[in-house]
Amino acid sequence: MMNTPLCRLLEIEYPILQGGMAWISDASLAAAVSEGGGLGVISAVNTNAEAVRAEIRKAKGLTARPFGVNIMLMSPNASEIAAMVIEEKVPVVTTGAGLPAKYMAAWREAGVKVIPVVASVATAKMAARGGACAVIAEGGESGGHVGDLTTMTLVPQVCGALEIPVIAAGGIGDGRGLAAALMLGAAGVQLGTRFLLADECTVHENYKEKIIKARDIDTMSTGKRLGHPVRALKNPFMQEFLRQEYDPSVSDKDLAEAGAGALRLAAKEGDLQNGCFMAGQAAGMIHKRQAAAEIIREIFEEARIILGGAAQWLK
Numbered sequence: 001m002m003n004t005p006l007c008r009l010l011e012i013e014y015p016i017l018q019g020g021m022a023w024i025s026d027a028s029l030a031a032a033v034s035e036g037g038g039l040g041v042i043s044a045v046n047t048n049a050e051a052v053r054a055e056i057r058k059a060k061g062l063t064a065r066p067f068g069v070n071i072m073l074m075s076p077n078a079s080e081i082a083a084m085v086i087e088e089k090v091p092v093v094t095t096g097a098g099l100p101a102k103y104m105a106a107w108r109e110a111g112v113k114v115i116p117v118v119a120s121v122a123t124a125k126m127a128a129r130g131g132a133c134a135v136i137a138e139g140g141e142s143g144g145h146v147g148d149l150t151t152m153t154l155v156p157q158v159c160g161a162l163e164i165p166v167i168a169a170g171g172i173g174d175g176r177g178l179a180a181a182l183m184l185g186a187a188g189v190q191l192g193t194r195f196l197l198a199d200e201c202t203v204h205e206n207y208k209e210k211i212i213k214a215r216d217i218d219t220m221s222t223g224k225r226l227g228h229p230v231r232a233l234k235n236p237f238m239q240e241f242l243r244q245e246y247d248p249s250v251s252d253k254d255l256a257e258a259g260a261g262a263l264r265l266a267a268k269e270g271d272l273q274n275g276c277f278m279a280g281q282a283a284g285m286i287h288k289r290q291a292a293a294e295i296i297r298e299i300f301e302e303a304r305i306i307l308g309g310a311a312q313w314l315k
């Protein structure tokens with residue numbers, strides 16, 4: 001077991017959150033992570049409030065431990081999902097791609113613990129002032145929608161600016177990453193890519209195989225022109241998207257349309273040509289399938305040894 005301020009805040013055994021991954025993080029994965037002592041998170045990005053409610057109820061049937069829901073604020077269903085999580089008494093909400101200012105009062109009143117993902121110090125400070133109980137500082141090594149800064153530079157700066165617990169995300173794939181994050185001042189970590197290979201993760205087999213085969217240099221980010229770059233594994237879809245991004249004859253609208261639906265094709269259909277296989281740079285260090293509980297246990301054991309030996313360099 002570990003005991004960081006985040007463990008106490010969220011009532012979890014290990015300070016390890018599972019990232020909310022659109023089309024991927026369902027009740028099966030979230031419940032398995034929570035049962036393993038971390039915080040599982042159901043993604044509410046790709047669907048409407050009733051479908052998310054069904055996943056929440058399914059997760060409640062699989063675990064009595066706390067779990068969270070991730071809301072992507074750019075999603076057209078964000079406000080109905082924001083209301084539904086209160087009805088379902090979801091203990092923790094994480095948010096991405098914006099700040100949840102307009103929902104904060106209702107969530108706080110209902111006792112929901114709100115943990116926004118941030119990619120800069122300014123956004124982190126706004127989140128803390130707005131009543132967040134912790135923030136996830138996500139570096140550009142992460143998969144999906146990414147910010148500019150690296151985890152190594154973002155996390156200590158956010159930790160230096162806030163009083164509330166900071167969770168490090170982006171580029172963390174094992175116990176070395178957890179130990180390093182704690183050294184940077186974080187109270188915990190969030191991992192997405194590693195949990196793609198959890199036995200309980202229902203993503204398409206082709207997605208899992210691509211992660212297993214990925215090398216360090218096999219992700220790329222595209223879409224900066226649209227204001228929200230996305231990191232994913234290199235494949236024909238990503239190469240073509242990059243080509244269109246640099247083609248001035250392609251309008252922003254056409255470019256955005258070229259991206260729509262590609263994540264679903266990857267996650268649900270395993271479409272190797274036309275799918276967008278979002279993944280972080282940690283994909284290169286993730287090679288095996290395991291139960292979610294075993295992933296958490298292994299990360300903790302690795303970190304325990306590293307942290308225990310950390311004083312050896314001191315004279």
Ligand code: TUI
Pocket residue numbers: 022045072095096097098099117118119123138143144145146147228230263278
């Ligand atoms: O949200 C993510 N990662 C995601 S969302 C997603 S779904 C998607 N699908 C297709 C295209 C685009 C997205 C896939 N991956 N991570 C959390 C995150 N939030 N990263 C960066 C931010 C962020 C950015 C700006 C948070 C707050 C923010 O505030 C803006 C401001 O005004 O400062």
